Amino acid sequence: MIPIPSSDQQLDFLSRLQRLFNEGDFTATYKFALLAALADLSVELGADDGNELDLSVRQIGERFIYLYWRHTLPYGDGRNGTAPDTLVQNNGTQAAVLTAISGFRAQSGVTTPQMARAHPGYQALLTSVARTVASQPLKYLQNVGGTTDQFLYEGVERGRVRLKRGVCYCFRRFYPLVQQLVRSHWIGHIKANQRNFSILGRSDDLEAFLFETSRESLVVFGGLLRTLDGPYCFYCRREMGPADVDHFIPFAHYARDLAHNFVLAHPGCNRRKSDSLAARPHLERWLERLTKHQDALTEIGARIGLGGGPEVNRRVASWAYATARAGGGHGWVAPGQYESIDQGYLCCFA
Numbered sequence: 001m002i003p004i005p006s007s008d009q010q011l012d013f014l015s016r017l018q019r020l021f022n023e024g025d026f027t028a029t030y031k032f033a034l035l036a037a038l039a040d041l042s043v044e045l046g047a048d049d050g051n052e053l054d055l056s057v058r059q060i061g062e063r064f065i066y067l068y069w070r071h072t073l074p075y076g077d078g079r080n081g082t083a084p085d086t087l088v089q090n091n092g093t094q095a096a097v098l099t100a101i102s103g104f105r106a107q108s109g110v111t112t113p114q115m116a117r118a119h120p121g122y123q124a125l126l127t128s129v130a131r132t133v134a135s136q137p138l139k140y141l142q143n144v145g146g147t148t149d150q151f152l153y154e155g156v157e158r159g160r161v162r163l164k165r166g167v168c169y170c171f172r173r174f175y176p177l178v179q180q181l182v183r184s185h186w187i188g189h190i191k192a193n194q195r196n197f198s199i200l201g202r203s204d205d206l207e208a209f210l211f212e213t214s215r216e217s218l219v220v221f222g223g224l225l226r227t228l229d230g231p232y233c234f235y236c237r238r239e240m241g242p243a244d245v246d247h248f249i250p251f252a253h254y255a256r257d258l259a260h261n262f263v264l265a266h267p268g269c270n271r272r273k274s275d276s277l278a279a280r281p282h283l284e285r286w287l288e289r290l291t292k293h294q295d296a297l298t299e300i301g302a303r304i305g306l307g308g309g310p311e312v313n314r315r316v317a318s319w320a321y322a323t324a325r326a327g328g329g330h331g332w333v334a335p336g337q338y339e340s341i342d343q344g345y346l347c348c349f350a
């Protein structure tokens with residue numbers, strides 16, 4: 001097993017990443033999508049050691065399709081003389097990935113990335129997106145200040161790219177930080193593009209539009225969850241009237257919506273749990289439910305475009321608790337009641 005990177009090496013990763021954001025050339029938003037994809041795939045496919053991580057460009061391309069899918073919808077409220085339209089994500093003509101996805105959506109009538117995968121035209125879309133990923137962001141991501149700093153990977157070879165030793169570890173360790181950097185720069189890029197001025201106006205929900213599952217979809221999903229789980233709060237087990245759809249692993253920890261990660265909770269319980277991980281009794285119950293309802297959850301998730309699958313979600317949860325354990329985190333038991341996340345939590349995943 002390859003040892004994990006030292007503290008100095010981890011700091012070095014962060015400062016080079018920071019430099020990439022500050023000095024990199026971002027003509028399109030692709031590099032942000034690439035960093036988000038590499039961080040997601042590190043969490044979902046990597047492990048807590050210093051090993052390299054081998055990825056195919058098509059795997060990254062699939063993540064691009066997922067990330068840009070909702071961006072093809074028109075944005076804006078049309079008030080104050082603005083006109084809702086697809087946001088422009090390139091300084092020249094519209095980003096090719098967005099154009100390709102828009103074309104596919106118009107032609108196929110498919111509404112979610114999950115449904116898209118089953119469509120006969122999907123492989124051609126993926127090939128074209130993967131080609132763009134290889135020839136643009138993967139090629140240029142590490143160009144900073146007139147030089148190339150290949151600290152993440154060396155290059156694309158036979159449709160694959162290999163994250164260097166320690167890189168996957170650092171993406172996992174600093175995941176929330178990486179996602180926050182990606183999002184704020186991505187939003188900044190869109191806002192700075194003059195051709196978006198007439199679309200944006202004063203709309204202030206750009207972050208939710210770009211990165212979160214729509215409220216309408218969550219309402220539909222909540223209804224389906226109620227049929228599956230009954231009218232009881234996942235945390236306090238008491239009966240509910242109106243319910244919130246709660247991220248079991250909080251969105252602040254892992255910023256991709258996965259069907260199996262959602263549970264129904266009292267709005268009060270949801271609010272009080274907030275960005276904490278749930279304590280062990282909740283975790284055990286959630287893992288049981290994951291096994292018991294894995295197919296049903298996959299199916300209802302697919303209806304509103306939530307993917308991931310039970311195994312991915314289990315790995316994400318295992319990563320989230322291991323990271324919290326390493327950082328001295330606490331689990332939320334009930335309002336005002338927390339317990340320290342100890343080794344016993346990690347045994348739940350054995």
Ligand SMILES: [Zn+2]
Pocket residue numbers: 233234235236237238265266269
């Ligand atoms: Zn409750």
